[in-house]
Amino acid sequence: MKPAAFTYHRAHDVREAVELLTELGDEAKILAGGQSLAPMMNFRLARPSALVDITRVPGLDYLRHDADGLRIGALTTHRAVETAGVPDGFRVLPRAARWVGHYPIRCRGTFGGSIAHGDPTSEWCLLAVLLEAGIVLRGPRGRREVPATEFFHGFFATAAEPDEMIVEIRFPGAAPRAALTEFAQRQGDFAVVAAAVSLTIEDGVCSAARLVLGGVDPQPAVVDADQALVGRSANETTWRAAGELAAESIDPPSDGHGSGAYRKRLAATLVSRAFTEAATS
Amino acid sequence: MKDVHLISLSVNGNEHELVVESRRTLADMLRHDLGYTGTHLGCEHGICGACTILLDDQPVRACLVFGVQADGCEVRTVEGLADGDQLSDLQQAFSDRHGLQCGFCTPGFLMLAEAYLSEADSSADPESVREAMASNLCRCTGYQGIVEAVCDVARSRHPAGST
Numbered sequence: 001m002k003p004a005a006f007t008y009h010r011a012h013d014v015r016e017a018v019e020l021l022t023e024l025g026d027e028a029k030i031l032a033g034g035q036s037l038a039p040m041m042n043f044r045l046a047r048p049s050a051l052v053d054i055t056r057v058p059g060l061d062y063l064r065h066d067a068d069g070l071r072i073g074a075l076t077t078h079r080a081v082e083t084a085g086v087p088d089g090f091r092v093l094p095r096a097a098r099w100v101g102h103y104p105i106r107c108r109g110t111f112g113g114s115i116a117h118g119d120p121t122s123e124w125c126l127l128a129v130l131l132e133a134g135i136v137l138r139g140p141r142g143r144r145e146v147p148a149t150e151f152f153h154g155f156f157a158t159a160a161e162p163d164e165m166i167v168e169i170r171f172p173g174a175a176p177r178a179a180l181t182e183f184a185q186r187q188g189d190f191a192v193v194a195a196a197v198s199l200t201i202e203d204g205v206c207s208a209a210r211l212v213l214g215g216v217d218p219q220p221a222v223v224d225a226d227q228a229l230v231g232r233s234a235n236e237t238t239w240r241a242a243g244e245l246a247a248e249s250i251d252p253p254s255d256g257h258g259s260g261a262y263r264k265r266l267a268a269t270l271v272s273r274a275f276t277e278a279a280t281s
Numbered sequence: 282m283k284d285v286h287l288i289s290l291s292v293n294g295n296e297h298e299l300v301v302e303s304r305r306t307l308a309d310m311l312r313h314d315l316g317y318t319g320t321h322l323g324c325e326h327g328i329c330g331a332c333t334i335l336l337d338d339q340p341v342r343a344c345l346v347f348g349v350q351a352d353g354c355e356v357r358t359v360e361g362l363a364d365g366d367q368l369s370d371l372q373q374a375f376s377d378r379h380g381l382q383c384g385f386c387t388p389g390f391l392m393l394a395e396a397y398l399s400e401a402d403s404s405a406d407p408e409s410v411r412e413a414m415a416s417n418l419c420r421c422t423g424y425q426g427i428v429e430a431v432c433d434v435a436r437s438r439h440p441a442g443s444t
Contacts, residue, residue, distance in 0.1 A: 001324075001325035001326065002304065002306070002309075002325075003304045003306075004304065005283070005284065005302075005303070005304050006284065006303055006304060007284040007303060008284060008286060008303035008347065008349050031347075031350075034345055034346065034347075035327065035345055038306075038326075038327065038344070038345040038346070038347075039326040039327045039345065042306075042325050042326045042344065042345075043326060051303070051347075053350060055350065102330075102415060102416030103340065103393075103396075103397070103412075103413045103416050104330070104333060104339075104340040104341055104342060104393065104396070104416055105327070105342075105416070107339045107340055107341065107396075108339065108341050108342075108345070108346075186415075187412070187415045188415060188416065
C-alpha cells in the first residue's frame with residue numbers, strides 16, 4: 001500500500017511539463033489531482049519511473065465561454081465545475097459533477113485528469129463523447145485537438161502520446177436538453193452503468209438524440225437508438241422504448257459488480273431515466 | 282539512490298523544514314517524519330477518508346497526496362482543532378452527539394466536517410450533511426451521531442438566515 005520509488009519533477013508551465021515528459025521518456029506520468037493515479041500507485045498497479053507534477057502550472061484552471069464554445073482548463077477541479085456558473089446550454093456539466101466521487105475527491109481531482117485517465121465509467125469522459133468535445137493537447141510537436149469521439153481507445157488508453165499533455169477540453173455546442181445519470185452500489189462509487197443523453201425536441205416530437213453509455217464497453221459507448229426516438233412523441237413511452245433498444249444493442253461484460261444481463265437491465269432503466277430528465281431540463 | 286527533496290510547510294501554524302523522499306505520502310510524512318499521529322491511515326487508497334486533512338483549506342485524503350507536493354503549503358490536522366484542553370465546538374458536538382465510538386475515523390471526519398462547514402453554502406440540512414459525510418467510513422457509530430453533530434455546528438456557526 002505504498003507506492004514504488006519514482007523521481008519527482010515539478011513543472012512550472014506547460015512548456016516545462018512537455019520538456020520533462022520528453023526527457024523522462026515513456027515511463028513518466030503526469031501528476032494532476034492524483035485521485036486515480038495515486039491509488040493505482042499505492043496498489044502498485046501503476047509504477048511510473050517519474051512523475052511530472054503539473055498542479056502548480058498557472059492558467060489552466062478556468063471555465064470560459066466564447067464563440068468556439070465552452071472551454072474548460074485541464075486543471076479545473078470537479079468541484080469548480082460543480083459550483084461554477086455556466087451558460088444555460090451547458091448546465092449538464094455542473095449537474096453531472098455530483099456523480100463524480102465524493103466531496104474531497106472533487107476538491108482535488110481535475111477535469112483534464114479524468115479525461116487523461118480514461119476510465120470507461122467516468123462522467124467527464126461520457127459527456128465529452130456525448131457533446132462531441134475536443135481534447136486539446138500540447139506536445140513537442142505543438143498543439144493539436146483530438147475529437148473526444150476518437151480519443152478513448154479502451155480501458156485507461158487514450159490518443160494522447162506519452163509526451164503530450166491535455167491543456168483544455170472544448171465543448172463546441174450547447175446541449176440545452178442533456179442529462180447524465182448512473183447507478184452504483186454506494187454513493188460516490190464508480191458507476192456500474194452510466195447513461196448520458198442529449199435531445200432535440202421540436203413541437204413535442206423528438207427530432208434528434210444522442211446516447212452514450214459507460215460501464216458496458218472498454219470505452220464510452222455511443223449507442224444508436226434513433227429508430228426508437230427520432231420522429232416519435234417526446235414522452236415516457238418513447239424514452240422507455242429507447243431504453244429497451246439500447247439494452248438490446250449492447251453486450252456488456254460480467255464482473256464482481258454485476259452480470260452482463262444485470263447491466264443490460266440497468267442500461268434500459270438508466271437510459272429511460274436520463275431521457276426523462278433531459279426532456280424536462 | 283533515493284529521490285529526496287528539501288521542502289518547507291506549515292502544519293497547524295508551525296513551520297517545518299524537512300527532507301522527504303518522493304514516494305512518501307503526505308499522510309506518512311505527517312505521522313512518521315513530523316509526529317502528527319492524529320492523522321490516521323486506514324485503507325491507503327482513498328476510500329475510507331480516515332486521513333482527511335486540510336491542504337491550503339481544501340479537504341484532501343493525505344494518502345493520495347505526496348508529501349513533497351505540500352512544499353510551501355499550509356496543512357491543518359486534527360491536532361490544530363482544540364485550544365489546549367478546550368475542545369473546539371465541532372469536537373464538543375461529536376462528543377455530545379456520540380459521533381464516535383472507537384475514534385479511529387474521527388480525525389478524518391472532523392477535518393472533513395471542518396471543510397464542509399467553512400464553505401459558504403454549508404447548510405444544516407441533514408441530507409446535505411449526509412452527502413458530504415458519505416465521503417468517509419465509520420465502522421462503529423452508523424453515522425447518525427456524526428450527522429447530528431455536524432448539523433448542530435452548522436446551525437451555531439451559520440445562524441438562521443445566513444445559510
